[in-house]
Amino acid sequence: MSLFQYEFMLRALIGALIIGLAAPALGIYLVQRRLALIGDGIGHVALTGVGAGLLFQTSPVIMAVIAATIGAIAIELIRERGRTSGDLALALLFYGGIAGGVVLVGLSDSTSANLNAYLFGALTTTSRSDLVTIAVLGAAVLIAMIALRPALFAVCHDEEYARVSGLPVRGLNLLLAITTAVTVTIAMRAVGVLLISALMVVPVATAQQVTRGFRATMAAAMVLGLFAAGAGVWLAAVADTAPGASVVVLAIASFIVVTLLAAGWRRIRRARPEPEPAPEPHEVLLGGS
Amino acid sequence: MTPEVISLTHGVVGYDGRPVLRDVSLTVTAGEVVAILGANGSGKSTLVRAVLGLVPLSAGAVTLFGQQVRRFRQWQRVGYVPQRLGAGSGVPATVAEVVASGRLARRGILRPPGRADREAVASALRAVGLADRAKDPVATLSGGQQQRTLIARALAGRPELLILDEPTAGVDTASQEAFAGALRGFAADGGTVLLVAHELGPLRPLISRAVVVHHGVVAHDGAVPDPAGHHAAPDHDHVHPHGPEEPAGLWSTT
Numbered sequence: 001m002s003l004f005q006y007e008f009m010l011r012a013l014i015g016a017l018i019i020g021l022a023a024p025a026l027g028i029y030l031v032q033r034r035l036a037l038i039g040d041g042i043g044h045v046a047l048t049g050v051g052a053g054l055l056f057q058t059s060p061v062i063m064a065v066i067a068a069t070i071g072a073i074a075i076e077l078i079r080e081r082g083r084t085s086g087d088l089a090l091a092l093l094f095y096g097g098i099a100g101g102v103v104l105v106g107l108s109d110s111t112s113a114n115l116n117a118y119l120f121g122a123l124t125t126t127s128r129s130d131l132v133t134i135a136v137l138g139a140a141v142l143i144a145m146i147a148l149r150p151a152l153f154a155v156c157h158d159e160e161y162a163r164v165s166g167l168p169v170r171g172l173n174l175l176l177a178i179t180t181a182v183t184v185t186i187a188m189r190a191v192g193v194l195l196i197s198a199l200m201v202v203p204v205a206t207a208q209q210v211t212r213g214f215r216a217t218m219a220a221a222m223v224l225g226l227f228a229a230g231a232g233v234w235l236a237a238v239a240d241t242a243p244g245a246s247v248v249v250l251a252i253a254s255f256i257v258v259t260l261l262a263a264g265w266r267r268i269r270r271a272r273p274e275p276e277p278a279p280e281p282h283e284v285l286l287g288g289s
Numbered sequence: 290m291t292p293e294v295i296s297l298t299h300g301v302v303g304y305d306g307r308p309v310l311r312d313v314s315l316t317v318t319a320g321e322v323v324a325i326l327g328a329n330g331s332g333k334s335t336l337v338r339a340v341l342g343l344v345p346l347s348a349g350a351v352t353l354f355g356q357q358v359r360r361f362r363q364w365q366r367v368g369y370v371p372q373r374l375g376a377g378s379g380v381p382a383t384v385a386e387v388v389a390s391g392r393l394a395r396r397g398i399l400r401p402p403g404r405a406d407r408e409a410v411a412s413a414l415r416a417v418g419l420a421d422r423a424k425d426p427v428a429t430l431s432g433g434q435q436q437r438t439l440i441a442r443a444l445a446g447r448p449e450l451l452i453l454d455e456p457t458a459g460v461d462t463a464s465q466e467a468f469a470g471a472l473r474g475f476a477a478d479g480g481t482v483l484l485v486a487h488e489l490g491p492l493r494p495l496i497s498r499a500v501v502v503h504h505g506v507v508a509h510d511g512a513v514p515d516p517a518g519h520h521a522a523p524d525h526d527h528v529h530p531h532g533p534e535e536p537a538g539l540w541s542t543t
Binding site: 032034212 | 341342343362363364365367369371374379380381382383385386387389390391392393394398399401402424425426442446
């Protein structure tokens with residue numbers, strides 16, 4: 001592991017690991033709510049923030065956080081209305097976001113290489129202050145997602161029931177929207193705007209091939225995210241590939257491997273004769289009364 | 290005088306200008322088991338949703354335990370059982386995890402679950418006969434068992450009032466019986482129940498009062514009416530017996 005004696009590689013690795021852990025912890029709620037691609041959309045919006053940051057020579061990451069948060073809140077408010085036109089509104093927001101970003105970057109003095117860094121990630125350019133930002137925001141996202149798991153689970157599972165339980169449904173939804181924006185923005189450094197959703201969603205999809213419950217899925221997805229991030233950075237270092245894409249390729253490779261193994265395991269279990277479980281004697285008793 | 294648990298006065302609800310409930314009044318007092326009956330589209334589900342504050346009233350008022358539903362905060366006193374499990378479950382969840390949601394109203398969102406929560410979940414699962422399925426994914430359960438999971442979720446919060454929206458629709462007989470047992474236990478402990486039903490089946494002996502909603506107004510409020518109309522048709526799967534003569538009932542089309 002002599003590669004990691006270089007400080008920039010070490011920083012890249014630590015940044016990737018934090019994001020690998022935080023992204024699936026948030027992504028599981030998005031998957032549960034069938035909003036798996038929302039991270040992608042918010043990433044598009046974040047790009048406008050990047051463009052504005054480059055144009056006005058302020059921090060692109062902070063501008064991206066602001067733009068992504070505004071976008072995420074707008075999307076949540078559209079979703080809350082629950083109208084079919086929400087679909088179109090989302091499309092406007094997404095494509096407006098990416099087009100605005102490209103135009104603003106073009107107006108600034110930045111090169112297209114700079115734009116590429118945000119589109120596909122530039123882990124190895126992670127500075128010390130970037131790493132601090134990633135660590136602080138990543139920890140905040142992780143703590144919120146883990147500490148509020150029962151409440152967030154309830155809201156994503158059955159929103160009406162959550163409302164009748166007296167939960168602050170709108171507050172929790174906005175919290176999810178804002179943490180999505182924050183996660184997207186810090187993950188933008190690692191995997192890039194175009195690949196963010198993969199890190200949020202693919203580990204969750206992989207985990208649920210073998211898990212039975214929500215908590216187990218969340219834990220497994222976080223382990224898988226951590227693995228994909230670590231192994232991806234290592235692969236990028238030894239094979240000289242793009243780190244962001246390597247992380248995503250590994251995440252998808254584990255999805256394929258786990259799915260095939262799980263399917264094989266189920267086939268073996270089915271082939272083995274198994275005694276049928278007793279058909280709930282409790283009910284039979286009641287039914288006879 | 291027994292305290293009023295639910296009070297809806299002159300409630301009006303409309304969706305997109307189309308009236309669903311017109312001037313409906315309903316009072317449920319502590320310890321009552323009230324069934325709201327009516328044909329599909331009569332507005333009976335809207336009625337319970339309005340009582341819970343899930344749909345806004347365009348006129349009239351609802352109170353729960355003597356408080357305006359808008360300002361009502363003691364949700365731990367209410368257990369709600371929706372018609373079916375929400376569709377938004379893309380991630381597997383165990384039966385126990387779903388039932389544990391029922392503790393949130395009592396516990397709040399920041400406190401982690403403790404022993405009392407786990408015990409309440411276990412006893413709610415026993416009450417509906419699903420104790421052995423606690424660790425199974427909800428998606429692997431039959432429709433009736435999923436419905437019982439939702440009832441367990443409501444019972445886990447130890448509510449004083451249970452509101453159920455068509456709890457037995459499309460549910461197998463075994464689950465209906467298990468469900469009636471759970472409800473009997475709840476009512477025997479002094480709980481108040483408001484349930485929407487298309488037909489009562491094994492729940493019939495538990496009901497103390499029936500309210501029939503027809504075209505958005507209350508057509509009957511009192512004793513449980515005899516089944517009639519298509520409910521009395523020979524091909525209708527009745528779980529309870531009734532006489533050979535078809536009495537003129539509230540659902541008869543003539």
